[in-house]
Amino acid sequence: MKTRFAALAALAALSVGTACGAQLLPKDTEVWTPQPPIVAAGGEAGAAPADAVVLFGGQDLSEWVATKDKGPAGWTVDAGALTVNKAAGNIETKRSFGDYQLHIEWRIPADITGEGQARGNSGLFLASTGGGDAGYELQILDSYQNPTYVNGQAASLYKQHAPLANASRKPGEWQSYDVIWRAPTFGADGALVTPARATVLHNGVLVQDGAVLAGETVFIGKPKYKAHGKSPIKLQAHRDPSEPISFRNIWVRELAPAQ
Ligand code: MG
Numbered sequence: 001m002k003t004r005f006a007a008l009a010a011l012a013a014l015s016v017g018t019a020c021g022a023q024l025l026p027k028d029t030e031v032w033t034p035q036p037p038i039v040a041a042g043g044e045a046g047a048a049p050a051d052a053v054v055l056f057g058g059q060d061l062s063e064w065v066a067t068k069d070k071g072p073a074g075w076t077v078d079a080g081a082l083t084v085n086k087a088a089g090n091i092e093t094k095r096s097f098g099d100y101q102l103h104i105e106w107r108i109p110a111d112i113t114g115e116g117q118a119r120g121n122s123g124l125f126l127a128s129t130g131g132g133d134a135g136y137e138l139q140i141l142d143s144y145q146n147p148t149y150v151n152g153q154a155a156s157l158y159k160q161h162a163p164l165a166n167a168s169r170k171p172g173e174w175q176s177y178d179v180i181w182r183a184p185t186f187g188a189d190g191a192l193v194t195p196a197r198a199t200v201l202h203n204g205v206l207v208q209d210g211a212v213l214a215g216e217t218v219f220i221g222k223p224k225y226k227a228h229g230k231s232p233i234k235l236q237a238h239r240d241p242s243e244p245i246s247f248r249n250i251w252v253r254e255l256a257p258a259q
Contacts, residue, residue, distance in 0.1 A: 045204075046103055046176055052251040055093055055233070056082055064091045067131060067234060075237075081107070084122060084244035086237045092128045096230035099255040102126075102179045107246045108142040110172030114242035116148045117141065120171070122245050123158070123236035126181045126198060129216060129228045133236065136196060137217040138177065138208075140236070140245065144168040155207040157198060158217045163207035174248070175203050182258050183231070184213070190227035194258075 040050040048054050055063045058080035064073035067090040074088030108120040120142035125135035136157070143154035143166055150156065155163035155177070169175050180199040187193050200208035215223030235247065 046105065046249060048103070048249070048251040049253065052103075052253050053095065054251045056247060056250040058248060061091070063093055063095065065094055066090075067092045067128065081246040081248045082250075083246045084235070084237050086239060086244055089237050090125075090128075090132070090234055091237070092125075092232035092234040094232070096232055097127075097181075097252060097254060098183045098230045099257055100179075100181050101253045101255060102181065102233070103176065103249065103251050104179075104247060105174050105176045105249045106140055107174045107248075108144075108171040109243045109245065112142050112171045112243055114240060115146060117152060118240035119146050119242050120245050121236075121238035121240050121242070123238065124177065124179070125217075125234035125236065126179065126196070127183060127228070127231035128234035129226070129231055133217070133219075135216060135231070135234055136198075136213055137236070138179065138198065138200060142168070142171055144170050155200060155202040157208060157211055157213060159219070160213055160217070160223060161208060161211040163200075163202065164209065165202075165205050165207055167202040167205035167207060169203060177202055178204075180255075184225060184228075185257075186225075186227035192225045192227075195225070197258075 042049050060077060061073040061075065065071065066073050066088060073091040075085045075091055076083040104124060112120050122140040123137040124140060125137050128135040139152060139154055139156045139158045141148070141154045150162035151159055153163065153166065154168050178201040182197040184196040185193040196213040197210050198208050198213065199210050213223065215225045217223060233252065
């Protein structure tokens with residue numbers, strides 16, 4: 001009796017579905033087009049995929065200029081690495097970018113000295129909006145056993161978001177950032193429409209999860225936005241006296257604007 005009742009109930013349920021003319025099937029929720037583009041991945045973790053713009057592949061600074069005068073970037077290339085020249089100042093990409101995915105590797109020298117913000121300080125400006133340090137800074141610092149304010153340690157979005165974890169490696173070891181940058185958008189009147197967002201992995205560890213920025217990075221006071229379009233990516237020559245840090249394997253993939 002029980003079995004017969006179950007069978008009748010199942011039949012009733014089926015007839016309700018068909019009576020409405022909308023019997024749902026698994027394939028109704030399958031999406032087949034458009035197909036994501038096929039991109040040949042790099043051969044090892046961090047290697048540039050086929051559609052990336054290589055900003056520094058170990059050979060030269062042809063993709064970079066000095067921020068202050070747009071002349072040649074005066075940093076040092078040696079043995080496949082790019083080392084900060086603090087006297088030469090910040091450098092930035094010749095190209096401008098909107099939304100993107102970026103990979104960059106950096107190394108604090110093994111013999112680093114100093115403490116707090118004066119120990120291996122540099123920075124990745126996710127969009128450079130002018131001279132000097134104008135833009136949105138993802139902090140680079142030796143944060144391996146080097147306390148400082150948490151919204152200024154390595155992998156912080158400087159003075160806005162502390163990282164979710166401290167994934168810092170020891171000085172002398174190469175480290176990586178992988179960044180998804182969603183640039184802010186502005187209306188024709190210059191008013192902010194959507195704020196910037198950044199997702200960051202530090203040595204493969206999620207440290208910023210779609211963090212929303214309140215404006216450009218400022219050292220003193222509250223951040224605020226000013227309208228801008230596509231922008232260069234900038235690296236910081238911080239004026240602290242500690243030994244200069246190095247970079248390698250920098251590449252970027254432009255992304256379609258977020259929906
Ligand atoms: Mg910095």
